[in-house]
Every structure is written in C-alpha cells, then in structure tokens.
Amino acid sequence: MKLIDLNRHGEIGANSMFVQIGSFNLLIDSGLNPKKLGYDALPDFEPIENIDLDLIVLTHCHLDHLGSMPIVTAQYPKTPVITTAPNVTLAPRMLRNSINVMKRQREEHGIAEYPLFLHRDVVQFSKQLTIQRFGRSEIYTKGSDQIEVILHPAGHVAGAAAVEFIYKHRRIVFSGDVLFDAQRTLPTAQLPSGPLDTLILETTRGAKGREPGKTRASEVDQLIEQIAAILERGGSCLIPVFALGRMQELFKIIYEARNDGRLPKSPIHAAGLGMAVCEHFDKIRKQTNLIDFDIRMLEKMNVRSVDLNMRPGRDLPRKGIYLVSSGMMVEHTPSYKIAASLLPHSNNGLCFVGYCDPDTPGGQLLGSHDEETTFFFDALDYNAPVRASIDQFDLSGHADRGELLEYAEQTEARAIILTHGDQDARDWFQTQLRERLPNRKVIDPKPLLEYEV
Ligand SMILES: [Zn+2]
Ligand SMILES: [Zn+2]
Known part of the structure; x- marks a missing residue:
C-alpha cells in the first residue's frame, strides 16, 4: 500500500x-x-x-x-x-x-x-x-x-x-x-x-492525558453547576460552541438539567449556522434513528435568536444563557462579539466546553486571564476589563x-x-x-x- x-x-x-x-x-x-x-x-x-x-x-x-x-x-x-x-x-x-x-x-x-x-x-x-x-x-x-x-x-x-x-x-x-x-x-x-x-x-x-478522576459525566455536572451559579448571581452565561454537534449536545444537556431542576428556566439565546444544523439533526433522527435530537425541545425551552447589535463593554441587554458559535471565539463570530459585552461585568460568566487553539481569541483568553486583567478584542478595537468568571470544561x-x-x-x-x-x-x-x-x-x-x- x-x-x-x-x-x-x-x-x-x-x-x-x-x-x-x-x-x-x-x-x-x-x-x-x-x-x-x-x-x-x-x-x-x-x-x-x-x-x-x-x-x-x-x-x-x-x-x-x-x-x-x-x-x-x-x-x-x-x-x-x-x-x-x-x-x-x-x-x-x-x-x-x-x-x-x-x-x-x-x-x-x-x-x-x-x-x-x-x-x-x-x-x-x-x-x-x-x-x-x-x-x-x-x-x-x-x-x-x-x-x-x-x-x-x-x-x-x-x-x-x-x-x-x-x-x-x-x-x-x-x-x-x-x-x-x-x-x-x-x-x-x-x-x-x-x-x-x-x-x-x-x-x-x-x-x-485526561486529569485523573475527571470523566465526561463529571465535567457535564460541573458545567451545569457553574451555569446555575452564574444565573443565580444575576449574570449571563456565554457558552461558545461549534455549530455542528457541540451546540446540539449542549441544548440537550441544558434541556435535561432544566427538567431535573438543576438549572433554572432562564432564557436561552442562540444564533447562526448551529440553529440550521438543529433542523437537519431532527430530520436525520426521523430518517435514520442514528442520532437522538428532537427539535421540539427548542420550542419547549423557548430558545430565542440573538440580537447581535450590541456595543462592546456595555452589558448584554437580555440576561440568560448564550449558546453561540464559534467554539474558539474566532473574530467576527457571535461568540466573539458577545464576549466583548459580557467580560467586563463580574456577575457574568464564560464557559468553554472544548479545546481552543492557542492562536484563536478563545485560546488567548484562556491562556492569559490568570495574569492579565484586560483582553484586547482586536477586530472590535476594544480593550475589555476581564471581570466575568472564565472556566473550561472537558467535553471534547x-x-x-x-x-x-x-x-x-x-x-x-x-x-x-x-x-x-x-x-x-x-x-x-x-x-x-x-x-x-x-x-x-x-x-x-x-x-x-x-x-x-
Ligand atoms: Zn471532527
Ligand atoms: Zn477533525
């Protein structure tokens, strides 16, 4: 060969x-x-x-x-x-x-x-x-x-x-x-x-390697606890996700946690290609049974589309969970824009749920936020004070x-x-x-x- x-x-x-x-x-x-x-x-x-x-x-x-x-x-x-x-x-x-x-x-x-x-x-x-x-x-x-x-x-x-x-x-x-x-x-x-x-x-x-004691299930539990804590302190929670796969997975995790009473029924905002992928997932479920994703779940959660007319630094006008792409917060994407509004406010929180390449804004933010108190959004020409919580969960x-x-x-x-x-x-x-x-x-x-x- x-x-x-x-x-x-x-x-x-x-x-x-x-x-x-x-x-x-x-x-x-x-x-x-x-x-x-x-x-x-x-x-x-x-x-x-x-x-x-x-x-x-x-x-x-x-x-x-x-x-x-x-x-x-x-x-x-x-x-x-x-x-x-x-x-x-x-x-x-x-x-x-x-x-x-x-x-x-x-x-x-x-x-x-x-x-x-x-x-x-x-x-x-x-x-x-x-x-x-x-x-x-x-x-x-x-x-x-x-x-x-x-x-x-x-x-x-x-x-x-x-x-x-x-x-x-x-x-x-x-x-x-x-x-x-x-x-x-x-x-x-x-x-x-x-x-x-x-x-x-x-x-x-x-x-x-995976850290000892950490499993996918334990990471999901920790993520839910963190989202609940952010919402409880009156903040908004941004979860940057890939449009294909990760967004639908997170919808299901949130849906189940709400039904179990582990998450409050706060508004969920989503946008972009991932929403179109949700419709395709539903179709695939009906046609093949190879995946488990029912789009009626989104109606039950009253998922709203994100209004991206926000100003960097000014807090998000609507509270809740923001489930948007890109997963690595690449410039010009919804997650990048929303982060610029969310980061300066201490009751908010950002939850990464996968790997971020060190060269992407997501990776740079994760690499720097322990030492630095500001983050520069190059594409928006905006230097944000970092006051929101930033966490990463291993749902690779x-x-x-x-x-x-x-x-x-x-x-x-x-x-x-x-x-x-x-x-x-x-x-x-x-x-x-x-x-x-x-x-x-x-x-x-x-x-x-x-x-x-
Ligand atoms: Zn792949
Ligand atoms: Zn690949």
Whole structure:
C-alpha cells in the first residue's frame, strides 16, 4: 500500500490522505485548514495531479475533513464519494455556509481567490455522494481487482465514520475523528476489532492525558453547576460552541438539567449556522434513528435568536444563557462579539466546553486571564476589563489518548500511521507505540511524501 498525506502543513489542518491499495486510488477526506487563508488552507493535491481517483470517502462534516471536497469532485466528476446518510444531509449545508464565510473574508481580507468554490460545485459534489450504511460491506471492482469498503460508527459527531478497506484479506482502517464516550445526541464509537493490517489513527489529544478522576459525566455536572451559579448571581452565561454537534449536545444537556431542576428556566439565546444544523439533526433522527435530537425541545425551552447589535463593554441587554458559535471565539463570530459585552461585568460568566487553539481569541483568553486583567478584542478595537468568571470544561469530541492507545494495541495492526494531531501529540503516540509494540511499524508521515506501508 502506498500513502501520501496531502495535508500540507501537518498538524490537524486540511485533512486529506491519498492511498493506493492494489490498483485502487483512494482519497479519504478533503478538508480546509481553519487557521489558514486562501489557497494555503487547502490540501496540496499536486502529488495526485495525474492520478485518476477510484473512490473518495468522507468521514464526517467538520470542515477540516469536508471543506475542500467540491474542489476534488470538480476535478473527478465521476468518482463516487462514499459516506453515511447523516453526512449526505449535513455536508451541502456546511459547504454553503463555508462559501458565504469565504465571500465575507474576500471583502475583509482582500483574498482574491475566495470563494475557493461556488454553489454549483456543491451541487456537483452532492450528486457524487453515495450513501453507505454502517456495518454494511460494499465491493468495488476495477478490472479483475476488487476492494471491500465498510463504514463503522466513530462517535465524535453525527454521521462520523471510521473506514475499513479489505483487500486480499488485508484489513486497513482509517479511524477518522473518534469518541468512545457516549454523548447525549450520539452513541459511542464502534471501531472494528483486530487483527488489522494497517491502522491510520487520529492523535488529537496526544499531548495531554485526561486529569485523573475527571470523566465526561463529571465535567457535564460541573458545567451545569457553574451555569446555575452564574444565573443565580444575576449574570449571563456565554457558552461558545461549534455549530455542528457541540451546540446540539449542549441544548440537550441544558434541556435535561432544566427538567431535573438543576438549572433554572432562564432564557436561552442562540444564533447562526448551529440553529440550521438543529433542523437537519431532527430530520436525520426521523430518517435514520442514528442520532437522538428532537427539535421540539427548542420550542419547549423557548430558545430565542440573538440580537447581535450590541456595543462592546456595555452589558448584554437580555440576561440568560448564550449558546453561540464559534467554539474558539474566532473574530467576527457571535461568540466573539458577545464576549466583548459580557467580560467586563463580574456577575457574568464564560464557559468553554472544548479545546481552543492557542492562536484563536478563545485560546488567548484562556491562556492569559490568570495574569492579565484586560483582553484586547482586536477586530472590535476594544480593550475589555476581564471581570466575568472564565472556566473550561472537558467535553471534547475526541477520544482520550489512553483509549486510542489501547485500541491500537488491541487491533494488533502491523503498521500504525499517525494523523490529525499537533507534533507533540503525534510524538507522544510514537514514543508510546514504539515502547509498547516494538515489532510494529509506526509512521508519522511527513506531508506530501510517499510512504510504502
Ligand atoms: Zn471532527
Ligand atoms: Zn477533525
């Protein structure tokens, strides 16, 4: 098997992996790097320029896996894009939103190449989407050669799949992004058990283990207690969330806590793409039963849309819980604007519920607020005194590193390839795997280099 990681800057970036198994040319995911702008945010497709792709697989609809798919399908209009039913519903919506964001960035940053694709490219991409059910095997043939494809539930987010290829009795598995914990909206991952030939493993959380005694359930409890405390002291609570998955998960957590009497019935304000995703989740529940999210819950909680006409520094005109994207408080997003109104007032509180990249405003605020008493909102040209409480809860959508290591061991894979992680995260896995499984091949592929596995 030959493998090239097309994610040009390494780390998490623009995920896309090319593999050649027998005579089959396969592409797994094609994302956009959320930290880069313009062409630099794309995978580098140069190594596969003269190659005909036989199959494309989309593991899930986060943009770091999906964001450049329409560029690939414009190039390969006959190649099927294999994915799960929820992704067929979610992907076009996420891509359309991405076009709108790129159009806005074109104005703001003067990036001439934006948008990188058009609505008609999304239409073309959608035509190529081919639904495959979890656990069902499909066989693809090319001349006398054949390959079997199976998708497995990966937890993480609605529709997320791990991909298994079986070629001449060799099993090759791409984990995709994985969560072994059950979520309120989604059951646990069920990755294939061994023996495998090759495992391509995500390493997102490799740099840091979970603190002892902390579980997902205990973190959810702590979050609810903190929201209750903020509301009780007459403040508003901002929870920055990803539009896809995390927002719906938080709606359910809040809904259940209100019904249990652990949270007061205060107003909930939400906005943006996440609300559209809620409607899609409801549709997916009705069609597939693969997720547990009933949109009537939002009506019962009387969720209101956020009025974003607020002035930095002046407290939010309406009290309550603000559940808005982006999860890392990226500039120009609702969570960024709301934080600029919320932070200067001591009865308010900010609750992060996932990882924040240190280069994003969310990450900078988390990194600095112990020492500094102000935070500069660059895009608003506003220096905010930090008086609100700031807390972080570990409701990550990714498996703990110990769990992934255990899984890798169980599979007895002959070769393990590391992906989807910062360098320190990959290094941890490499060291651990070499120590525990000395006879296995462990590869941390350099971008754009070809590896024979
Ligand atoms: Zn993801
Ligand atoms: Zn990802």
